[in-house]
Amino acid sequence: xxxxxxxxxxxxxxxxxxxxxxxxxxxxxxxxxxxxxxxxxxxxxxxxxxxxxxxxxxxxxxxxxxxxxxxxxxxxxxxxxxxxxxxxxxxxxxxxxxxxxxxxxxxxxxxxxxxxxxxxxxxxxxxxxxxxxxxxxxxxxxxxxxxxxxxxxxxxxxxxxxxxxxxxxxxxxxxxxxxxxxxxxxxxxxxxxxxxxxxxxxxxxxxxxxxxxxxxxxxxxxxxxxxxxxxxxxxxxxxxxxxxxxxxxxxxxxxxxxxxxxxxxxxxxxxxxxxxxxxxxxxxxxxxxxxxxxxxxxxxxxxx
Numbered sequence: 001x002x003x004x005x006x007x008x009x010x011x012x013x014x015x016x017x018x019x020x021x022x023x024x025x026x027x028x029x030x031x032x033x034x035x036x037x038x039x040x041x042x043x044x045x046x047x048x049x050x051x052x053x054x055x056x057x058x059x060x061x062x063x064x065x066x067x068x069x070x071x072x073x074x075x076x077x078x079x080x081x082x083x084x085x086x087x088x089x090x091x092x093x094x095x096x097x098x099x100x101x102x103x104x105x106x107x108x109x110x111x112x113x114x115x116x117x118x119x120x121x122x123x124x125x126x127x128x129x130x131x132x133x134x135x136x137x138x139x140x141x142x143x144x145x146x147x148x149x150x151x152x153x154x155x156x157x158x159x160x161x162x163x164x165x166x167x168x169x170x171x172x173x174x175x176x177x178x179x180x181x182x183x184x185x186x187x188x189x190x191x192x193x194x195x196x197x198x199x200x201x202x203x204x205x206x207x208x209x210x211x212x213x214x215x216x217x218x219x220x221x222x223x224x225x226x227x228x229x230x231x232x233x234x235x236x237x238x239x240x241x242x243x244x245x246x247x248x249x250x251x252x253x254x255x256x257x258x259x260x261x262x263x264x265x266x267x268x269x270x271x272x273x274x275x276x277x278x279x280x281x282x283x284x285x286x287x288x289x290x291x292x293x294x295x296x297x298x299x300x301x302x303x304x
Contacts, residue, residue, distance in 0.1 A: 009036025
């Protein structure tokens with residue numbers, strides 16, 4: 001089969017490409033390389049690369065030719081960046097998804113797996129987060145992800161294009177670029193500690209996150225592409241636990257043998273205080289469970 005992976009040179013997208021190739025499929029990557037890296041692209045005969053943005057419909061339509069399924073991972077992933085540039089966020093994060101869905105519809109694609117986000121839940125106090133609960137997006141990023149999720153459901157109902165929206169919580173693992181403002185907190189902390197610099201924690205550090213290792217996320221995507229029960233659904237992808245940012249940094253420091261000496265700064269606009277997922281739907285519709293524990297994932301990351 002031929003799979004299109006938008007954002008395939010990025011963190012999660014490149015790991016999905018690796019898995020697809022290992023499973024014997026052909027891969028076409030669409031990436032504008034604003035954050036993706038050429039070195040993340042597998043050196044294989046079954047990989048085709050198109051450089052361009054999902055925000056441009058003609059580019060997406062060209063990339064969609066003869067494609068069987070789509071993993072749509074391209075996005076501006078930095079919440080602060082979308083707060084500063086909401087129109088750019090809309091062009092890439094919402095209109096880009098609409099471009100993918102429309103091009104997929106006309107190309108008779110079977111299924112689109114969309115990378116949504118736990119950011120749609122906002123800071124409502126109910127935990128754990130369940131897919132059917134009220135949402136409260138706090139940033140342009142979250143608004144665009146939620147709008148994209150609704151668009152996926154509409155395309156399934158109106159046009160018969162199968163879609164699965166996966167609400168990622170905090171994904172971590174190899175290939176997260178610590179020098180990028182889009183990177184996850186784990187990579188940023190680790191890189192600063194390796195340089196002998198003091199990590200910055202925004203807020204009091206008691207905000208909590210639900211971290212999930214990238215290989216588990218890849219497995220969820222693969223199962224979402226083939227599970228009949230998943231079509232048209234929105235599904236949390238996480239570990240189902242929670243860890244404070246203070247605890248996270250302390251664990252990293254302990255593994256590295258470095259003193260815990262963070263610098264605290266005011267909380268950032270749009271950041272969420274607490275996040276934890278109910279992953280019952282992933283178990284039911286994807287027959288999926290995370291298999292990499294948080295500390296094991298950290299050690300895998302540091303060894304990579």
